[in-house]
Amino acid sequence: MSKSDDPDGGRAGDGFDLQSFLPYLLNQAAEESSLAFQQVYRERYGMLRTEWRVLFHLGIYGRMTATEIGARAKMHKTKISRAVARLEERRFLKRTRREDDRRHEVLELTTAGEAAYRELRQVARDYDARLAARLAPEEEQVLRRALRRLAAGAADPAP
Amino acid sequence: MSKSDDPDGGRAGDGFDLQSFLPYLLNQAAEESSLAFQQVYRERYGMLRTEWRVLFHLGIYGRMTATEIGARAKMHKTKISRAVARLEERRFLKRTRREDDRRHEVLELTTAGEAAYRELRQVARDYDARLAARLAPEEEQVLRRALRRLAAGAADPAP
């Protein structure tokens, strides 16, 4: 039949355009644009996605606790707990219990962690530039702004 | 210390702006914007992400094989295999071996599958509109175009 004859990636079929559905489209773009970066932190440092995120949070913001990272990155406690454990094993960070409240562990990068962070940060900068180069300069601005708005979530759940 | 004092979500620290790093930002936006839709297909149909995707591909493009879906959606074989198995169990789709080449299985929605698809499609449309409503109309256009370009991937890997 003539149902799926379009050579390109997608607007045939019935009325729904999957390639324009934001949750789907965002996911495809996120997936695709993570690939090359992923390859670096995986193959060069044996890290997982959760791990480079924790690394970056500490590299950027300095000493913080696991919960603070979780709040900023919207990552679940357990993910962070495991990422921290692995990063500690590999001596990328160290923990210190806070003496005024011994429930908190303050996390901090070691020298090795700092070094890894700085290298990955450079990779990230270069890579981000390469991604942005696929877009028109003003397009890029609009994109980042729109994404931040979407990432922020709905303020009001419609009355 | 004065290292992480910014009340809002992000630009303190050293020079790197994580909230603007596209792979990270895209992921946050994708995650956030999937939540409400996820809730519907999960709680109303007990589906997984892979499953609604397969369902939509069949609903939109009609009969296709698993590999064709994989190519369009950039989903791995095994994910699709398992999604198809679960959708079949629940009688949302049926398979037919192609007689001219018995390696292929043509997948097709059942009546129940069609019904589920149509309902979810409506949810998707409404939801997409609600997401887009957070953006300025022209912003929205630029966003979708930019995302499609990013999702398409790099044409040349730089010589």
Place this chain on the structure above:
DNA sequence: GCTTGTTAGTTACAAATTCAACGGTTACCT
């Protein structure tokens, strides 16, 4: 003091994803 409740972080178990190998079918090559 001694409950009760809350918060920080871990761990155990189940669910989902990835990776590698497999069976069955067709295509190619001599």
Place this chain on the structure above:
DNA sequence: AGGTAACCGTTGAATTTGTAACTAACAAGC
């Protein structure tokens, strides 16, 4: 034909994630 290679789809084992119960530390009320 016979052998090898390629392709479609599945399966089992290893990773990774998610969910829920847990320990430890503090805080508040009584």
